[in-house]
């Protein structure tokens with residue numbers, strides 16, 4: 116049986132703050148398979164940073180255990196570190212005057228890779244993040260996105276079982292974001308497990324097949340992305356742009372499972388924007404919606420399945436409501 120990239124088993128962590136015990140994590144359990152991308156989500160203070168630091172061997176757990184590729188991070192942190200790469204990103208962490216190839220080779224040699232295989236491994240790693248054609252350019256000529264992909268390439272030099280990515284697309288423009296995502300999307304094909312945290316929920320929506328949500332130090336959800344969306348009400352968001360406001364959202368619309376979410380002038384104020392949540396999209400839905408305006412005033416209709424962003428807002432709202 117292949118080993119899991121990551122097993123988090125009943126992990127708890129207490130801090131002492133002004134002599135009072137603070138429980139940041141209690142009984143956290145989940146796993147990441149090799150070849151799987153798992154998104155880790157949580158509102159601020161839910162315990163993500165604490166958990167990532169424990170997995171990265173930077174902090175010890177008060178209870179429970181963490182295995183990276185079968186190695187217990189507390190019992191053998193040195194060995195565990197050879198099997199995981201943490202990509203926190205940012206502008207720092209490279210030798211700016213060296214080329215991308217030299218940077219990758221240098222970090223490969225620091226991780227104990229034999230000298231004769233360094234150049235080939237570095238070229239492979241750069242190729243997998245789309246930087247092979249600029250391998251000989253010095254890093255201080257790189258854009259932010261290229262540096263971020265170089266971080267990932269360097270992380271791949273040690274052939275890790277687990278890659279942890281924390282906010283990988285922060286500060287990147289849309290094109291660079293897409294390139295970074297494309298590089299991450301390749302990792303499962305190489306048998307690597309990925310734990311991805313990001314406040315950009317589109318990263319998680321686009322890349323992860325499973326989502327683990329931490330709430331107040333516990334795992335509140337651990338399930339495939341599609342199931343999460345479905346469990347939280349599923350549905351479809353419909354946005355209608357019209358030349359006149361929609362006045363007639365009535366009991367009949369509500370009875371058809373259609374709820375008005377937003378009704379306001381559009382950003383450029385040239386039209387009116389109404390957003391609806393449609394519980395179950397049927398042939399009838401469009402007919403019911405169309406009846407809300409006099410003929411000829413609808414300019415555009417956009418239909419979108421409910422995304423992770425809405426689901427997460429819904430869950431986070433429920434949590435803060437519950438905790439007062």
Ligand SMILES: Nc1ncnc2c1ncn2[C@@H]1O[C@H](COP(=O)(O)OP(=O)(O)OP(=O)(O)O)[C@@H](O)[C@H]1O
Pocket residue numbers: 130131132137138139157158159160161162163164165166
């Ligand atoms: N060194 C510390 N001493 C005391 N309490 C701490 C310490 N570090 C974290 N905590 C507390 O533990 C809880 C979890 O913190 P953590 O930073 O892990 O959350 P997070 O989900 O990463 O939040 P954020 O997204 O804001 O970083 C919080 O209540 C926090 O106040």
